[in-house]
Amino acid sequence: MDTPPKAIAGVSTFLDDRLGAGSFLKRNLRKMFPDHWSFLLGEIALYSFIVLLLTGTFLTFWFKPSMGHVMYDGSYEPLKGIMMSEAYASTLNISFDVRGGLLIRQIHHWAALLFVAGMVVHMLRVFFTGAYRKPRELNWLIGIGLLSLALFEGLTGYSLPDDLLSGAGLRITQGVILSIPLIGTYIQFFLFGGEYPGEDIISRFFTLHILLIPGILLALITAHMILMWVQKHTQMPGKGRTEKNVVGAPFYPAFMAKAGAYFLFTFGVLALLGTFAQINPIWLFGPYTPADISAGSQPDWYMGFLEGSLRLMVPWEINLFGTSGGTIPLSVLIPALVPLGIIMTGLALYPFLEQWVTGDRREHHIADRPRNNAHRTSIGISAVTFYGILWLLGANDEISANFHIGLYETTIFGRFAIFLGPVIAYIITYRVCIGLQRKDAEVVSHGVESGVIKRMPNGEYIEVHTPPADDILAHIRGKKEIPVIESGVDREGIPPKGARSLIGRLRAKMSKAYGTDRIPLEEGHGHGEEHAAVGAGERKEVH
Amino acid sequence: MTDNTIDQPEDRVPKRVIGTPPATEAVLKDETVHEAAALPGVIYQDPASARKAEKTVALLFLIAFLAGAGFIASYVIFQVGTIDKTSTSNFALGGTLALALLALAAGITTWVRRIMPKYTMIQERHPMASDAETRETVKETFLAGAEESGFVKHGLLRRTLLLAAAPLGLAPLFLLKDLGPLPGTKLRHTVWGEPTKTGKPRRLITEGTGQPIRAADFNSPGGILSVVPEGYEHDLNALAKATLILLKFRPEEIKSGTNLNWTHDGIVAYSKICTHVGCPAALYEQTTHHILCPCHQSTFDAADGAKVVFGPAARPLPQLPIGIDGEGFLIAKADFNVPVGPSFWERGDAEAEAREKAEKA
Ligand code: HEM
Ligand code: FES
Numbered sequence: 001m002d003t004p005p006k007a008i009a010g011v012s013t014f015l016d017d018r019l020g021a022g023s024f025l026k027r028n029l030r031k032m033f034p035d036h037w038s039f040l041l042g043e044i045a046l047y048s049f050i051v052l053l054l055t056g057t058f059l060t061f062w063f064k065p066s067m068g069h070v071m072y073d074g075s076y077e078p079l080k081g082i083m084m085s086e087a088y089a090s091t092l093n094i095s096f097d098v099r100g101g102l103l104i105r106q107i108h109h110w111a112a113l114l115f116v117a118g119m120v121v122h123m124l125r126v127f128f129t130g131a132y133r134k135p136r137e138l139n140w141l142i143g144i145g146l147l148s149l150a151l152f153e154g155l156t157g158y159s160l161p162d163d164l165l166s167g168a169g170l171r172i173t174q175g176v177i178l179s180i181p182l183i184g185t186y187i188q189f190f191l192f193g194g195e196y197p198g199e200d201i202i203s204r205f206f207t208l209h210i211l212l213i214p215g216i217l218l219a220l221i222t223a224h225m226i227l228m229w230v231q232k233h234t235q236m237p238g239k240g241r242t243e244k245n246v247v248g249a250p251f252y253p254a255f256m257a258k259a260g261a262y263f264l265f266t267f268g269v270l271a272l273l274g275t276f277a278q279i280n281p282i283w284l285f286g287p288y289t290p291a292d293i294s295a296g297s298q299p300d301w302y303m304g305f306l307e308g309s310l311r312l313m314v315p316w317e318i319n320l321f322g323t324s325g326g327t328i329p330l331s332v333l334i335p336a337l338v339p340l341g342i343i344m345t346g347l348a349l350y351p352f353l354e355q356w357v358t359g360d361r362r363e364h365h366i367a368d369r370p371r372n373n374a375h376r377t378s379i380g381i382s383a384v385t386f387y388g389i390l391w392l393l394g395a396n397d398e399i400s401a402n403f404h405i406g407l408y409e410t411t412i413f414g415r416f417a418i419f420l421g422p423v424i425a426y427i428i429t430y431r432v433c434i435g436l437q438r439k440d441a442e443v444v445s446h447g448v449e450s451g452v453i454k455r456m457p458n459g460e461y462i463e464v465h466t467p468p469a470d471d472i473l474a475h476i477r478g479k480k481e482i483p484v485i486e487s488g489v490d491r492e493g494i495p496p497k498g499a500r501s502l503i504g505r506l507r508a509k510m511s512k513a514y515g516t517d518r519i520p521l522e523e524g525h526g527h528g529e530e531h532a533a534v535g536a537g538e539r540k541e542v543h
Numbered sequence: 544m545t546d547n548t549i550d551q552p553e554d555r556v557p558k559r560v561i562g563t564p565p566a567t568e569a570v571l572k573d574e575t576v577h578e579a580a581a582l583p584g585v586i587y588q589d590p591a592s593a594r595k596a597e598k599t600v601a602l603l604f605l606i607a608f609l610a611g612a613g614f615i616a617s618y619v620i621f622q623v624g625t626i627d628k629t630s631t632s633n634f635a636l637g638g639t640l641a642l643a644l645l646a647l648a649a650g651i652t653t654w655v656r657r658i659m660p661k662y663t664m665i666q667e668r669h670p671m672a673s674d675a676e677t678r679e680t681v682k683e684t685f686l687a688g689a690e691e692s693g694f695v696k697h698g699l700l701r702r703t704l705l706l707a708a709a710p711l712g713l714a715p716l717f718l719l720k721d722l723g724p725l726p727g728t729k730l731r732h733t734v735w736g737e738p739t740k741t742g743k744p745r746r747l748i749t750e751g752t753g754q755p756i757r758a759a760d761f762n763s764p765g766g767i768l769s770v771v772p773e774g775y776e777h778d779l780n781a782l783a784k785a786t787l788i789l790l791k792f793r794p795e796e797i798k799s800g801t802n803l804n805w806t807h808d809g810i811v812a813y814s815k816i817c818t819h820v821g822c823p824a825a826l827y828e829q830t831t832h833h834i835l836c837p838c839h840q841s842t843f844d845a846a847d848g849a850k851v852v853f854g855p856a857a858r859p860l861p862q863l864p865i866g867i868d869g870e871g872f873l874i875a876k877a878d879f880n881v882p883v884g885p886s887f888w889e890r891g892d893a894e895a896e897a898r899e900k901a902e903k904a
Contacts, residue, residue, distance in 0.1 A: 257651055322891065
């Protein structure tokens with residue numbers, strides 16, 4: 001093909017004449033995208049969101065966000081003649097009287113679960129590889145905003161069908177709102193339009209769920225993509241990869257096609273789940289009434305940790321002014337706000353705290369291998385453990401039933417585990433990281449085992465070590481030292497200004513602990529971008 | 544996704560090379576590895592294997608076409624209505640849709656991996672910060688603009704502008720006021736305390752059947768009965784506070800926490816609304832007399848004033864004073880003496896207050 005086909009050339013010329021899009025395309029058609037499986041995690045979330053928009057819009061055509069009472073008169077026999085809200089009746093209608101309605105509803109719900117899961121795993125990737133470091137702090141913060149909003153979006157969506165299960169979630173939400181000191185009752189009355197459950201909450205949640213939150217999500221996702229595009233991907237350390245380049249495949253045609261296939265793949269898997277894995281069979285739960293609850297009800301997975309923390313809590317409540325008010329229901333407030341607060345605040349501050357501790361103000365485009373920043377990885381794993389314990393305890397009744405453990409024992413175990421677990425996780429992870437670093441150091445200094453056994457003249461058998469393949473070596477040598485702020489005293493015995501205060505001393509201490517390289521790689525071949533002399537010829541993939 | 548590393552296996556070494564890198568792109572300069580030094584980072588597939596791959600791709604696309612057509616056909620053929628029909632339609636639609644999407648995805652993936660070249664192209668990266676000169680220009684432009692606008696010089700303008708913005712900024716908050724009424728003391732009362740239209744005391748009604756409960760007939764052998772207020776059987780707002788659980792004990796089982804004056808012949812009524820965050824505390828274990836809330840497993844001792852024996856709830860389930868009317872049906876003698884359900888700021892230690900009141904009386 002020497003010239004583009006007429007149709008394309010014509011349209012392009014038309015657009016370029018009016019928009020000057022040519023220079024943008026010239027710069028960007030061949031934009032490089034580094035290739036690593038872990039870079040695809042964020043895309044799962046992106047494509048799930050697109051599926052959510054498509055399926056959600058379909059649902060809105062039939063869903064009636066009203067709590068007005070109607071007598072059910074649809075196809076689902078067992079509920080015929082029963083009084084219920086219009087919201088519930090219309091969800092039944094989508095499920096049984098609209099062709100493809102059940103499929104789309106189930107895909108929507110599965111996509112919601114995958115959306116949040118994709119985000120979480122993507123965020124963990126970014127955290128553990130240090131990809132949030134300068135200049136990408138803003139995108140990190142946007143990501144945290146997206147995650148928080150997604151939880152809220154999920155909560156509002158889950159409540160819409162107004163069945164007995166979703167009502168239980170709503171009731172808990174109401175109880176938590178009531179517990180907020182000083183203004184709790186007011187917020188509750190404003191949100192629900194009066195007493196719980198009132199007649200307004202479904203239509204209000206509907207507006208939040210399909211307009212406000214998705215609108216903000218869409219804007220933030222767009223910003224997230226633009227920043228990613230402008231700042232370019234990070235890349236894993238490896239041969240030929242430096243802080244000053246991006247090595248990979250061009251957007252056009254390879255990445256574009258791959259991304260398209262990946263979207264279709266995500267959609268396809270969601271369609272499979274929507275077809276074969278039943279989810280939220282609302283017709284089995286019946287319409288909502290605050291007087292009843294279906295036993296063993298479980299929230300969507302991303303709310304499980306809140307459920308767990310509520311279950312773990314001990315019955316504390318204080319009345320500041322005795323009989324005249326000032327009630328602070330700690331048994332609700334602490335579990336509802338503290339874990340979420342710790343996790344979200346910790347995530348948001350981490351890049352800046354790390355910068356403060358290390359004094360590192362450089363740009364970073366080569367991702368860290370998790371083992372090479374042992375403290376960060378350990379902090380991350382202990383946070384995951386914290387979250388994981390809460391999450392497991394959110395299903396302690398199932399655990400108790402399935403494994404024949406006493407229900408209260410699981411709770412009491414959780415009360416200890418929530419404090420001990422993260423500490424243990426920290427210690428173990430730190431050890432593992434150091435061990436892996438040591439292994440890397442050995443590969444650099446002694447090479448890899450070749451599988452060839454040699455008999456020494458003295459009769460001893462040894463295994464011959466060969467130098468590692470140079471791409472492996474480059475990957476290992478990608479380890480970058482973590483800066484440590486100056487804290488030493490100068491000749492007159494005066495420590496630098498910043499390190500004199502208590503906080504300054506603490507900072508210096510932390511910096512030293514955080515940055516000190518306990519297992520330095522053997523020197524001699526330089527760092528990162530340079531690579532060792534040509535190694536053994538075998539070509540292994542390192543990723 | 545792992546085969547786009549810098550090195551390519553020997554058999555991937557190109558048969559021909561087309562195109563050179565754009566001038567702006569750095570070539571793998573200091574590469575010591577094989578031919579890459581001379582390459583723009585685009586390694587073509589072997590044409591023969593690409594032709595073979597094309598057949599696979601075409602087959603996959605064909606499957607996608609058939610499945611897509613099947614989807615449309617399923618829509619027309621399978622109707623919904625009954626559970627079985629809906630289920631069949633769901634499988635047909637979902638199965639064809641999933642197959643079409645996955646076949647298309649597989650086709651494109653095969654195309655990328657086996658027909659498109661292998662790329663290890665390099666793009667330069669520049670520091671994000673703009674250079675000092677640009678920053679300086681922007682700074683000067685900003686200052687010049689600020690000066691020209693007069694915003695700096697004319698203080699009165701600046702201050703009145705801020706003044707003008709303040710009420711407009713607050714206005715939306717006021718607009719939201721009508722979202723709901725103020726709480727007042729609504730959370731402190733339930734419909735049990737309201738007189739009925741006829742002025743008679745309000746009866747306890749079995750949830751579901753809607754029947755009043757004759758005390759002489761109520762024998763809950765281990766079970767609990769869910770009870771709603773007469774006249775409000777379907778009023779969700781009322782039910783959210785007034786739903787009860789009703790149990791019957793032998794006299795010797797009842798412990799000191801239960802107010803005997805509020806029972807009738809061993810029948811005790813507690814609020815069903817959990818004092819933690821308000822789920823219906825619906826589970827009951829007869830042997831231990833434990834009421835269990837399924838949400839976060841707060842456990843209350845029904846024989847002992849529903850005091851908390853485990854879990855996060857901090858207060859007992861309030862007890863409702865009950866008695867019988869002239870016809871022997873269970874009625875509420877008064878409202879709860881403390882607010883039911885989850886705690887809130889204005890609540891205070893209502894239990895202590897109620898005790899004080901009782902002592903005075
Ligand atoms: C952005 C566009 C979206 C629209 C227009 C939309 C629309 C809707 C509608 C109309 C319903 C009620 C129908 C039903 O009961 O199935 C619903 C339910 C739901 N939505 Fe969305 N939604 C969107 C995005 C999301 C997102 C981003 C999430 C999650 C993070 C989400 C999670 C849910 C959940 C969990 C349900 C309950 C589904 C069920 O009944 O099984 N939605 N959505
Ligand atoms: S609502 Fe009953 S234990 Fe939480």
